[in-house]
Amino acid sequence: MDREHSGRNLTQQLVHTLGESIASGRYQPGDGLPSEASLCEEYGISRSATREAIKMLTAKGLITSRPRQGIRVQVRARWNLFDPDVLGWILRASPTLEMLREFMQLRTAIEKEAAALAAAEQDREGIAAISDALQRMKVAEEGLGDPVEADIAFHINILNATNNPFYIQLGSFIETALRVSIRYTNRIKGVETASYANHKHLYDAIERGDAAGASSASAAMQSEALALIESRLSSRQSPVEVAVV
Amino acid sequence: MDREHSGRNLTQQLVHTLGESIASGRYQPGDGLPSEASLCEEYGISRSATREAIKMLTAKGLITSRPRQGIRVQVRARWNLFDPDVLGWILRASPTLEMLREFMQLRTAIEKEAAALAAAEQDREGIAAISDALQRMKVAEEGLGDPVEADIAFHINILNATNNPFYIQLGSFIETALRVSIRYTNRIKGVETASYANHKHLYDAIERGDAAGASSASAAMQSEALALIESRLSSRQSPVEVAVV
DNA sequence: TTTATATCAATTATCTGACAAATGGCTGGC
DNA sequence: GCCAGCCATTTGTCAGATAATTGATATAAA
Numbered sequence: 149m150d151r152e153h154s155g156r157n158l159t160q161q162l163v164h165t166l167g168e169s170i171a172s173g174r175y176q177p178g179d180g181l182p183s184e185a186s187l188c189e190e191y192g193i194s195r196s197a198t199r200e201a202i203k204m205l206t207a208k209g210l211i212t213s214r215p216r217q218g219i220r221v222q223v224r225a226r227w228n229l230f231d232p233d234v235l236g237w238i239l240r241a242s243p244t245l246e247m248l249r250e251f252m253q254l255r256t257a258i259e260k261e262a263a264a265l266a267a268a269e270q271d272r273e274g275i276a277a278i279s280d281a282l283q284r285m286k287v288a289e290e291g292l293g294d295p296v297e298a299d300i301a302f303h304i305n306i307l308n309a310t311n312n313p314f315y316i317q318l319g320s321f322i323e324t325a326l327r328v329s330i331r332y333t334n335r336i337k338g339v340e341t342a343s344y345a346n347h348k349h350l351y352d353a354i355e356r357g358d359a360a361g362a363s364s365a366s367a368a369m370q371s372e373a374l375a376l377i378e379s380r381l382s383s384r385q386s387p388v389e390v391a392v393v
Numbered sequence: 394m395d396r397e398h399s400g401r402n403l404t405q406q407l408v409h410t411l412g413e414s415i416a417s418g419r420y421q422p423g424d425g426l427p428s429e430a431s432l433c434e435e436y437g438i439s440r441s442a443t444r445e446a447i448k449m450l451t452a453k454g455l456i457t458s459r460p461r462q463g464i465r466v467q468v469r470a471r472w473n474l475f476d477p478d479v480l481g482w483i484l485r486a487s488p489t490l491e492m493l494r495e496f497m498q499l500r501t502a503i504e505k506e507a508a509a510l511a512a513a514e515q516d517r518e519g520i521a522a523i524s525d526a527l528q529r530m531k532v533a534e535e536g537l538g539d540p541v542e543a544d545i546a547f548h549i550n551i552l553n554a555t556n557n558p559f560y561i562q563l564g565s566f567i568e569t570a571l572r573v574s575i576r577y578t579n580r581i582k583g584v585e586t587a588s589y590a591n592h593k594h595l596y597d598a599i600e601r602g603d604a605a606g607a608s609s610a611s612a613a614m615q616s617e618a619l620a621l622i623e624s625r626l627s628s629r630q631s632p633v634e635v636a637v638v
Numbered sequence: 639t640t641t642a643t644a645t646c647a648a649t650t651a652t653c654t655g656a657c658a659a660a661t662g663g664c665t666g667g668c
Numbered sequence: 669g670c671c672a673g674c675c676a677t678t679t680g681t682c683a684g685a686t687a688a689t690t691g692a693t694a695t696a697a698a
Contacts, residue, residue, distance in 0.1 A: 157651065157688090159448070183678060194653045196441060199679085203404070203445045207452035209476075215679040216661040229562040230475035231454075254559040257506030258499075265498060314499040317474040402659095402680065428649065439682045444650085460650040460689040644695070651688065659680065668671085 158193050162201035164233075165191075170210050170221055171237035181211065181219040208234050230317075232324040239328040249377045251325050256370045258318055259303065263362035266309035267354045274309030275355055281305050282351050285344050300326050302347055306354070343369070403438050407446035409478075410436075415455050415466055416482035426456065426464040453479050475562075477569040484573040494622045496570050501615045503563055504548065508607035511554040512599045519554030520600055526550050527596050530589055545571050547592055551599070551611075588614070 153161040166181070175181055182190060187198045202219060205211045209228040213219040228234050239247065266274065284298035300323055307319040346369045353361035398406040411426070420426055427435060432443045447464060450456045454473040458464040473479050484492065511519065529543035545568055552564040591614045598606035 159651080163452075185678085196444075196654090197652060199441075200445060200448045200651090202679095203448050204452040207408075207449040207476075213679065214661085215659070216663095216677060218678060224558065225561055225565070227562070228473060228476055229559060230566075231452075231473055250557045250559055253506070253510060253555075253557055254503075257502050261498070261502030310498075312495045312498055313469065314474060314495055316470055317472070320470070321475075404680080430649085441683095442681060445680095447650095458650065461648055461691055462689095463649065640698080642695100642697070644693100646691105646693075648691090649689085651686100653686075654684090655682105657680105657682075660678085662675105662677090664675075665673090666671105667673100668669100 158197045159200045159204070162187070162191060162193065162198065163204045164237075166201065166205060167208075167210065167233060167237045168241060170205075171234070172241035175221045177221045177223045179221050180217075181221065183218050210234065230321045232320055235321060235324050236328055239325060243328065245377060245381050248329060249374070249381060251329075252370065252374045252377060255322060255325075256367065256374060258315070258322075259306065259370065260363050260366045262307050262310050262312075262315050263350060263354060263366040264359040265312060265315065266306050267357050267359040267362040269309060269311055270357055271309050271311055274305065274311065277305040278302060278309060278351055278354065282344075282347055285347060289344055296330055299343075299347075302351075306350075309354070403442045404445045404449070407432070407436060407438065407443065408449045409482075411446065411450060412453075412455065412478060412482045413486060415450075416479070417486035420466045422466045422468045424466050425462075426466065428463050455479065475566050477565055480566060480569050481573055484570060488573065490622060490626050493574060494619070494626060496574075497615065497619045497622060500567060500570075501612065501619060503560070503567075504551065504615065505608050505611045507552050507555050507557075507560050508595060508599060508611040509604040510557060510560070511551050512602050512604040512607040514554060514556055515602055516554050516556055519550065519556065522550040523547060523554060523596055523599065527592055530592060534589055541575055544588075544592075547596075551595075554599070 153164050156164070169175055181187070184195055184198055184202070187202075188195050191198070202211065202213055206213060208231050209222055209226045211219055211221055227238075229238070266278075281298055281301035284293055285295060285302060287293050288295035288298050303326075304319040304323055307315045307322070310316070346365070350362060350365040350369065353365050398409050401409070414420055426432070429440060429443055429447070432447075433440050436443070447456065447458055451458060453476050454467060454471045456464055456466055472483075474483070511523075526543055526547035529538055530540060530547060532538050533540035533543050548571075549564040549568055552560045552567070555561070591610070595607060595610040595614065598610050
């Protein structure tokens with residue numbers, strides 16, 4: 149079993165190994181994976197552990213398994229893209245600019261509306277949490293603390309402040325995507341340091357209950373980033389300085 | 394084991410039974426579920442089948458299980474709300490107006506942007522599929538075919554026409570939510586028959602590549618429904634005539 | 639008393655080997 | 669050529685045993 153997955157139990161290791169293989173396209177949708185028996189032998193583990201791994205991947209929508217037919221990769225539309233594991237495997241397998249753009253296209257829609265909802269909701273605790281994160285961003289500009297963590301927290305806290313469970317759940321999705329993106333794109337200082345002012349602008353709108361203002365502030369912030377990605381895409385540059393917003 | 398879950402294999406039955414129990418709040422987050430041994434006894438099945446069910450629920454984010462600690466319900470924010478099973482269990486457990494509103498709040502954001510993307514993308518096949526669904530809606534108005542299926546297909550096909558895998562994946566989420574909502578809300582004729590014109594309006598905008606027009610057409614359609622829900626919420630009426638758009 | 643260490647017990651994790659059930663394909667009869 | 673029934677393959681389920689993890693408890697040391 150892979151060295152990188154040690155520390156987890158056998159089932160988890162196999163889940164991640166197979167998950168990555170599938171996400172990377174080593175097994176294509178429609179393809180059959182090795183049978184349970186083969187997997188046992190290949191990874192040197194028992195059938196129970198193997199089956200439990202297969203059940204977990206089934207639960208995440210990556211595969212199906214039926215008697216006689218064996219184990220098959222599902223079509224991508226069935227994958228639970230919003231499962232943090234699945235998303236991580238996919239992003240790590242192919243951290244392309246294309247996918248970053250597709251992710252940003254979704255994020256724009258969600259965060260724009262979330263900002264408006266948060267402004268309308270006026271949940272004091274939730275807004276205080278956003279404020280905290282903003283403060284941490286400011287401090288981080290002066291070199292204290294982690295700017296990335298503060299940035300992520302800011303966006304997550306806006307989603308939380310909607311008090312809408314669907315938006316809240318999307319927090320973990322966005323968090324995963326951001327962390328992976330960050331790890332795989334070397335960021336340039338200029339991009340993120342410039343952003344505090346934008347974030348403050350967005351926060352102010354939410355704080356004063358200005359839904360329309362919050363919505364457009366969010367949209368403005370992200371369309372900048374999206375435009376950057378799209379210009380890189382058309383000029384075929386590497387994703388070096390494309391980063392979080 | 395429940396009669397309603399027969400036809401599936403034992404593991405699947407237990408997954409659904411426990412999933413529903415958790416979603417309905419019979420086991421609260423933080424609570425411990427019965428141990429593996431107890432579950433085996435309670436449902437009269439072997440430990441393998443039980444463990445596989447537990448692994449599947451773990452994969453969906455509903456529970457964790459660790460030696461000595463046992464099986465515990467996760468906090469709701471960890472649940473994979475976008476997993477069709479999980480969403481179904483939740484919606485069926487408590488099909489409240491509140492949740493319908495929260496769902497619509499998300500749907501509005503997503504479909505609005507999806508309409509714009511579809512308009513910009515101009516995928517001929519994708520647009521043809523939307524047109525097909527629209528046609529089926531029209532025919533259904535005259536009593537031929539299923540209006541609900543056509544309606545759902547229309548919205549799913551817009552998501553597909555974005556060619557963005559994230560939006561496409563949300564299709565199965567929205568589909569599940571719509572089906573459950575429909576099953577649990579008795580719809581009034583007047584609401585859905587009025588909607589063909591709106592849908593046509595949205596389609597036309599997409600077809601001619603008018604992203605802004607598509608976006609606002611979608612928003613208009615859904616804000617109507619959302620307003621209806623919110624008025625019902627404030628007047629505490631039952632969700633009888635709130636329906637799909 | 640406080641702190642560190644060893645032991646214990648409850649629970650999940652894994653292994654083994656067997657049998658049951660489902661199902662795609664083959665074979666033989668018509 | 670078509671259909672029924674058999675067969676082999678693969679997953680589904682069962683039973684029972686042992687290993688690993690870990691919170692709690694008891695014990696020993698400072």
